[in-house]
Amino acid sequence: xxxxxxxxxxxxxxxxxxxxxxxxxxxxxxxxxxxxxxxxxxxxxxxxxxxxxxxxxxxxxxxxxxxxxxxxxxxxxxxxxxxxxxxxxxxxxxxxxxxxxxxxxxxxxxxxxxxxxxxxxxxxxxxxxxxxxxxxxxxxxxxxxxxxxxxxxxxxxxxxxxxxxxxxxxxxxxxxxxxxxxxxxxxxxxxxxxxxxxxxxxxxxxxxxxxxxxxxxxxxxxxxxxxxxxxxxxxxxxxxxxxxxxxxxxxxxxxxxxxxxxxxxxxxxxxxxxxxxxxxxxxxxxxxxxxxxxxxxxxxxxxxxxxxxxxxxxxxxxxxxxxxxxxxxxxxxxxxxxxxxxxxxxxxxxxxxxxxxxxxxxxxxxxxxxxxxxxxxxxxxxxxxxxxxxxxxxxxxxxxxxxxxxxxxxxxxxxxxxxxxxxxxxxxxxxxxxxxxxxxxxxxxxxxxxxxxxxxxxxxxxxxxxxxxxxxxxxxxxxxxxxxxxxxxxxxxxxxxxxxxxxxxxxxxxxxxxxxxxxxxxxxxxxxxxxxxxxxxxxxxxxxxxxxxxxxxxxxxxxxxxxxxxxxxxxxxxxxxxxxxxxxxxxxxxxxxxxxxxxxxxxxxxxxxxxxxxxxxx
DNA sequence: GCGGATCAC
DNA sequence: CATGGTGATCCGC
Numbered sequence: 001x002x003x004x005x006x007x008x009x010x011x012x013x014x015x016x017x018x019x020x021x022x023x024x025x026x027x028x029x030x031x032x033x034x035x036x037x038x039x040x041x042x043x044x045x046x047x048x049x050x051x052x053x054x055x056x057x058x059x060x061x062x063x064x065x066x067x068x069x070x071x072x073x074x075x076x077x078x079x080x081x082x083x084x085x086x087x088x089x090x091x092x093x094x095x096x097x098x099x100x101x102x103x104x105x106x107x108x109x110x111x112x113x114x115x116x117x118x119x120x121x122x123x124x125x126x127x128x129x130x131x132x133x134x135x136x137x138x139x140x141x142x143x144x145x146x147x148x149x150x151x152x153x154x155x156x157x158x159x160x161x162x163x164x165x166x167x168x169x170x171x172x173x174x175x176x177x178x179x180x181x182x183x184x185x186x187x188x189x190x191x192x193x194x195x196x197x198x199x200x201x202x203x204x205x206x207x208x209x210x211x212x213x214x215x216x217x218x219x220x221x222x223x224x225x226x227x228x229x230x231x232x233x234x235x236x237x238x239x240x241x242x243x244x245x246x247x248x249x250x251x252x253x254x255x256x257x258x259x260x261x262x263x264x265x266x267x268x269x270x271x272x273x274x275x276x277x278x279x280x281x282x283x284x285x286x287x288x289x290x291x292x293x294x295x296x297x298x299x300x301x302x303x304x305x306x307x308x309x310x311x312x313x314x315x316x317x318x319x320x321x322x323x324x325x326x327x328x329x330x331x332x333x334x335x336x337x338x339x340x341x342x343x344x345x346x347x348x349x350x351x352x353x354x355x356x357x358x359x360x361x362x363x364x365x366x367x368x369x370x371x372x373x374x375x376x377x378x379x380x381x382x383x384x385x386x387x388x389x390x391x392x393x394x395x396x397x398x399x400x401x402x403x404x405x406x407x408x409x410x411x412x413x414x415x416x417x418x419x420x421x422x423x424x425x426x427x428x429x430x431x432x433x434x435x436x437x438x439x440x441x442x443x444x445x446x447x448x449x450x451x452x453x454x455x456x457x458x459x460x461x462x463x464x465x466x467x468x469x470x471x472x473x474x475x476x477x478x479x480x481x482x483x484x485x486x487x488x489x490x491x492x493x494x495x496x497x498x499x500x501x502x503x504x505x506x507x508x509x510x511x512x513x514x515x516x517x518x519x520x521x522x523x524x525x526x527x528x529x530x531x532x533x534x535x536x537x538x539x540x541x542x543x544x545x546x547x548x549x550x551x552x553x554x555x556x557x558x559x560x561x562x563x564x565x566x567x568x569x570x571x572x573x574x575x576x577x578x579x580x581x582x583x584x585x586x587x588x589x590x591x592x593x594x595x596x597x598x599x600x601x602x603x604x605x606x607x608x609x610x611x612x613x614x615x616x617x618x
Numbered sequence: 619g620c621g622g623a624t625c626a627c
Numbered sequence: 628c629a630t631g632g633t634g635a636t637c638c639g640c
Contacts, residue, residue, distance in 0.1 A: 390619085
């Protein structure tokens with residue numbers, strides 16, 4: 001087994017079981033060596049190894065007695081978890097096989113017989129199984145992939161295309177569980193319990209589908225879970241010509257692990273029996289578990305933990321050195337516990353945009369970019385009728401160091417001016433406060449602390465009530481061992497946006513006057529006159545370079561930067577602006593459906609009457 | 619409240 | 628030629 005490092009190929013995906021990992025890792029190292037990215041990964045890894053050393057020495061200081069006590073405490077916790085174990089439901093995790101790649105191969109069959117990946121040269125999103133033979137996989141930059149596989153064909157992403165197929169898939173799944181939850185375009189969970197009960201009453205006809213798209217031959221599926229999922233996968237294939245894999249188990253964590261077992265184009269059902277479950281999960285390498293990434297794996301491996309069973313064996317030490325929440329998570333994992341309710345998040349918590357570019361230190365370019373990102377973000381905010389209270393600037397230096405700077409505003413807003421000002425202030429502060437700051441390669445703007453505009457609040461409250469009440473009632477009797485009961489009651493809503501708009505309108509006007517009087521008076525009779533747009537205030541500038549630069553300098557030094565919404569919108573996107581207005585005036589009746597998201601809770605949420613009489617902890 | 623770190627997809 | 632974008636969460640301070 002190859003050691004976990006930050007650069008080695010991630011071999012935890014399907015289709016990469018028997019590769020020459022030594023050789024692949026060597027090629028990756030060779031191609032990466034000397035890159036700034038590589039150096040940053042090395043720094044990160046060293047930092048983690050240092051932290052691990054600290055942990056290890058802490059462990060040495062524990063007495064045998066302490067560890068034994070911790071182990072007993074862990075056992076008590078595991079026993080309590082056992083009591084909450086719910087084996088009564090049957091979940092299904094559907095996972096489209098190499099989704100983006102499969103769509104592209106369907107569209108262009110010539111791609112079926114060549115190693116191929118979908119993504120940009122910068123980063124691959126996924127690869128087909130032929131390419132995986134070479135070690136080419138998702139989250140690998142194109143140039144490394146070509147190193148591993150010189151004949152690799154790289155196809156650009158086309159998310160609109162994938163969305164069409166995805167919604168076909170989701171629609172089928174919804175017929176088996178209207179409360180299903182999707183996770184990205186290519187994955188979904190469904191709770192089949194209710195469907196399976198109803199299924200026995202379905203006529204044979206209702207379980208019968210054409211064998212092929214336009215064929216008169218038919219195929220009838222039985223009433224078991226196994227056959228139900230075969231039916232789902234068959235229907236997905238009929239609708240999209242793309243295969244899916246599936247896993248079935250009594251909770252979502254296990255179901256997800258099962259969908260990986262017979263991938264691609266296969267399925268696996270895990271018996272809802274405690275011993276079967278424990279045997280299944282405990283043999284798995286820790287990296288297979290969702291929530292255990294490279295860093296966590298590195299830390300656990302330093303404790304000689306490779307498999308889930310090793311987590312169990314080291315439960316005493318883990319209890320002593322890990323955060324309580326991490327310990328809980330690990331205990332649930334090694335006990336085969338997982339969520340048995342599909343949770344849908346009520347409201348998105350942040351919105352943002354970021355972009356990578358060729359490294360630059362040019363303040364003007366950076367500010368201009370920052371403005372664009374803010375605009376893009378605010379556009380989204382406005383069209384979704386959301387207000388924010390916090391803005392965050394993210395930058396990444398050419399050395400791949402990431403910084404974030406954020407600021408909470410005095411009140412909720414969706415004003416382009418306020419948000420742009422704030423984020424540019426943050427950026428300028430970094431630019432001239434940190435003279436050592438290397439050139440940047442990425443910038444991002446994100447807004448958080450979101451809330452719907454007040455006119456939409458009744459709807460919002462309706463949704464959040466719905467989700468919180470169900471979880472609280474379910475959790476009530478197991479309160480002592482189930483963490484994370486949400487109870488945020490957000491209810492202060494005034495019509496503050498109106499006031500704010502007025503306030504800032506006046507500031508804008510003031511600024512515009514300044515601009516007009518002092519800066520825009522640039523000779524236009526000059527022969528080498530050129531026109532350009534000031535990257536700071538967005539005014540059209542006429543004149544020679546000298547005067548333009550002078551204007552820009554003044555603008556840059558201005559303590560506040562103001563522009564008007566009207567001008568910008570009319571210059572850059574009159575159409576969207578029009579649409580937004582429509583949206584604003586008519587959408588009192590439109591629920592904020594777009595922002596209603598589906599999401600899962602990884603903690604088990606239910607207890608039931610099933611008791612386990614025997615102790616399973618080997 | 620803010621910033622860093624980790625993770626999933 | 629030289630390693631992504633979006634969103635969430637947790638922890639420490």
